[in-house]
Amino acid sequence: xxxxxxxxxxxxxxxxxxxxxxxxxxxGDGVYxxxxxxxxxxxxxxxxxxxxxxxxxxxxxxxxxxxxxxxIQNPNSGLTYSxxxxxxxxxxxxxxxxxxxxVFFTNSGAETxxxxxxxxxxxxxxxxxxxxxxxxxxxxxxxxxxxGQAKNRDxxxxxxxxxxxxxxxxxxxxxxxxxxxxxxxILEPIQGEGGIRIPSxxxxxGVSELCKKNGSxxxxxxxxxxxxxxxxxxxxxxxxxxxxxxxxxxxxxGGFPFGAFAMSEEVAEKLEIGDHGGTYCGNPLGxxxxxxxxxYLIDNNISKKVEEMGRLALNRMQxxxxxxxxxxxxxxxKGLLIMIEFQNEEIATKIKxxxxxxxxxVTQTQGIGIxxxxxxxxxxxxxxxxxxxxxxxxxxxxxxxx
Ligand SMILES: Cc1ncc(COP(=O)(O)O)c(C=O)c1O
Numbered sequence: 001x002x003x004x005x006x007x008x009x010x011x012x013x014x015x016x017x018x019x020x021x022x023x024x025x026x027x028g029d030g031v032y033x034x035x036x037x038x039x040x041x042x043x044x045x046x047x048x049x050x051x052x053x054x055x056x057x058x059x060x061x062x063x064x065x066x067x068x069x070x071x072i073q074n075p076n077s078g079l080t081y082s083x084x085x086x087x088x089x090x091x092x093x094x095x096x097x098x099x100x101x102x103v104f105f106t107n108s109g110a111e112t113x114x115x116x117x118x119x120x121x122x123x124x125x126x127x128x129x130x131x132x133x134x135x136x137x138x139x140x141x142x143x144x145x146x147x148g149q150a151k152n153r154d155x156x157x158x159x160x161x162x163x164x165x166x167x168x169x170x171x172x173x174x175x176x177x178x179x180x181x182x183x184x185x186i187l188e189p190i191q192g193e194g195g196i197r198i199p200s201x202x203x204x205x206g207v208s209e210l211c212k213k214n215g216s217x218x219x220x221x222x223x224x225x226x227x228x229x230x231x232x233x234x235x236x237x238x239x240x241x242x243x244x245x246x247x248x249x250x251x252x253x254g255g256f257p258f259g260a261f262a263m264s265e266e267v268a269e270k271l272e273i274g275d276h277g278g279t280y281c282g283n284p285l286g287x288x289x290x291x292x293x294x295x296y297l298i299d300n301n302i303s304k305k306v307e308e309m310g311r312l313a314l315n316r317m318q319x320x321x322x323x324x325x326x327x328x329x330x331x332x333x334k335g336l337l338i339m340i341e342f343q344n345e346e347i348a349t350k351i352k353x354x355x356x357x358x359x360x361x362v363t364q365t366q367g368i369g370i371x372x373x374x375x376x377x378x379x380x381x382x383x384x385x386x387x388x389x390x391x392x393x394x395x396x397x398x399x400x401x402x
Contacts, residue, residue, distance in 0.1 A: 003036045021356065028055025031375050031382050033361070041356075044374045044386050045363045049192070049224050049337075052251035052293065054375040059296045060254050060289055067288035077279055084284035088291040092262070095298070097237030100246050102268040105282035106259035109223035109249035110138025113186065115276055116219045116245040116261050117142055120184035123270045124217060127161075128182045132168040136193035137186060137221055146186055149194065169199040171206040178210060184217040184244070185210075189235035192224035195366045196332055196339035205240040217244035217267065223259070227251035228297055228376055230335035231307040251376070254293035258286040302376050309383055310335040313372065316387055324394050326402070327351070329368075338372040339365060340390070347397060354393035360386055 003024040026036045031054055033041050067084060074080045092103055106112045117129055133148040144153055145160035153159060166173040168191060189204055191197040211218040220236040220243040229251060232238040236246050244267050249259035317331040330341045342348040345367040352364045365371040
């Protein structure tokens with residue numbers, strides 16, 4: 001098939017939720033992908049932060065084939081034991097914050113947050129959930145209700161009841177919103193989809209202390225930041241934050257749809273048989289892929305590499321604030337999760353298009369910015385190639401308008 005035919009079929013039959021980019025991706029290898037005509041693109045989107053060990057990594061293909069040859073879904077699913085699940089649980093125990101001892105598996109980020117919200121209500125017997133403005137927690141009705149962005153909430157009214165919002169990075173506002181009806185606070189340690197908003201150093205610890213004082217649980221949503229995206233395996237645990245739930249997806253299985261939540265023993269003790277479940281909860285295929293991906297990330301010391309590459313990228317990109325101040329408002333980020341905020345949406349759109357014309361795929365975020373979140377095993381030369389393209393694209397847009 002040629003791209004033209006693919007465009008026609010998708011434009012006719014695929015649900016019309018997206019402004020589509022006219023490229024039909026046929027295959028990938030590492031940080032590169034190719035369209036049906038064989039044109040190569042560098043991927044700085046990692047499928048929205050998912051393909052953390054690159055495209056078509058043999059580690060994933062081998063796990064899929066090996067496990068696929070054995071079994072992909074257990075008889076009676078979670079009621080029976082699985083060595084693939086047990087292996088993954090052991091591996092996760094080594095990287096999760098120590099007190100988060102119990103794990104359950106899911107299929108996506110939204111489903112994971114949905115479960116954590118539901119179980120927090122069950123455990124505390126309280127109805128209210130506090131979330132933050134500009135947050136993103138998913139697209140199911142309960143996670144859209146927990147999402148602090150009007151564009152992702154308002155068109156689905158009536159939303160689920162009992163959600164409150166406070167400004168991000170504001171401990172006083174959070175303290176005022178907490179009372180004895182609050183079951184949980186749900187929080188991203190860095191707001192991802194909201195535009196890579198990094199809170200002040202004491203914020204997360206402060207949130208966790210306020211939750212404890214109020215008897216509310218803390219759900220840390222690390223769906224975007226987890227699995228070494230910002231350097232450490234998780235931000236939770238690395239900065240004195242005592243979460244009750246940690247929610248995970250995206251990088252957990254490098255592109256295979258999978259997710260998980262971890263919870264403390266105290267929380268788990270208050271849960272009962274039947275409180276949660278799911279047909280695919282820890283299916284052996286997903287577990288085998290997730291195990292292979294996480295093992296690769298650990299064995300290749302990805303944490304250190306992400307810190308090095310992130311520093312390199314951020315240092316270089318922050319120079320653009322002064323070099324191209326007419327276009328670049330701010331560059332911020334941690335590890336390989338970086339946002340270039342432009343002076344306005346028109347500039348951001350033009351630069352995204354110029355990047356595409358030069359063979360680089362980036363994600364436009366909040367209209368006004370470009371989010372950079374490539375595979376975590378990206379090599380220095382590949383990162384520099386992408387940075388060079390972005391700088392060239394910025395230069396061309398600035399020159400054209402001056
Ligand atoms: C922080 C966060 N939570 C939840 C989600 C929802 O995950 P999914 O799209 O897998 O449902 C996302 C997706 O971007 C996310 O970034």
